[in-house]
């Protein structure tokens with residue numbers, strides 16, 4: 246079955262995508278149980294879900310589960326992270342999936358608009374892009390409810406769209422389950438995996454400066470240390486800076502640490518936390534990389550303006566030549582390296598089983614219509630959902646114990 250709007254996908258691409266789905270599906274055991282329940286209960290019958298989420302192999306399993314629950318899926322990936330074989334495999338299953346990995350930002354924006362033009366009943370958002378598009382197009386009142394995946398999206402809803410969202414938005418990131426399971430452990434682990442895969446450089450003995458000691462930054466610092474990396478931290482929040490110091494890390498300003506580090510990792514969710522001026526003072530050959538949601542944490546346009554030349558050395562590794570024969574390296578265009586780099590694996594399957602259980606059960610709650618406890622605008626995942634998933638995961642990890 247092929248969606249009406251689908252391009253003609255290469256059968257080999259579809260087959261490759263389907264093979265990747267098989268492995269991941271077999272390891273997302275909690276979602277498998279939900280799928281069985283959804284098949285019987287059909288919580289999304291006659292419901293169109295508009296999705297803006299990294300189209301990778303784990304997201305695909307979530308979309309399959311929602312479809313098994315009766316949903317019509319209209320989806321696009323986040324900018325730069327769509328895996329073409331996965332998009333092809335999902336189209337092959339009858340979902341409408343817009344976009345491909347090398348879309349420009351402008352093309353990506355047209356996909357967001359097309360999803361809103363499909364008049365979704367429910368939105369599954371990442372970075373609040375779809376909710377913002379719906380509000381800009383004046384169609385937000387047709388939407389029943391939404392989930393939002395990230396910290397960045399939550400900040401945007403609070404700062405730019407406060408009081409303008411006339412439906413409940415359950416913010417998945419606000420649960421300790423996602424913060425611990427994904428942002429801390431999975432991002433930390435997949436950051437180290439991505440750095441090593443892309444650069445083929447060793448971590449042990451290397452000097453890393455982690456900018457931002459929130460959930461993701463703590464994870465990066467923890468797993469870099471586990472691999473023998475030497476880690477320093479830059480953090481603007483005094484309490485988190487103290488926490489980093491008590492966790493054993495050297496803490497300082499970027500101004501001080503920019504000449505110390507070999508590798509600079511941003512995990513703040515904020516724009517231009519490393520300026521072109523900072524970069525121009527770094528050691529020769531310094532490497533810059535981000536795990537933040539938007540590709541704006543490293544001031545790349547400022548760096549491009551200063552560079553005498555730039556060159557893609559190999560996939561996901563770009564060299565910027567600066568004054569006096571010096572150069573710096575940027576990985577994956579400053580996009581979140583664990584999802585947008587070459588051959589990205591993203592976060593571990595099990596961590597995303599937790600994250601996407603949160604999505605599936607929160608979307609089910611939103612789809613049920615006006616329910617006690619849900620209010621308009623952003624809010625946390627209902628506690629009973631958190632505790633149910635925590636119990637399931639502990640049972641899974643502790644089986645036989």
Ligand SMILES: NC(=O)c1ccc[n+]([C@@H]2O[C@H](COP(=O)([O-])OP(=O)(O)OC[C@H]3O[C@@H](n4cnc5c(N)ncnc54)[C@H](O)[C@@H]3O)[C@@H](O)[C@H]2O)c1
Nearest residue numbers: 395397457459460461480481482512513514518537538581
């Ligand atoms: N790559 C992934 O797979 C992935 C997964 C989850 C979240 N994210 C993204 O990672 C980013 C961080 O998420 P989080 O959950 O760690 O957020 P968080 O709010 O827990 O942490 C961000 C930290 O950055 C600090 N900070 C802000 N500006 C700073 C600056 N200029 N210098 C130093 N520190 C600064 C804040 O004080 C805070 O402690 C967000 O953009 C989020 O969407 C990425």
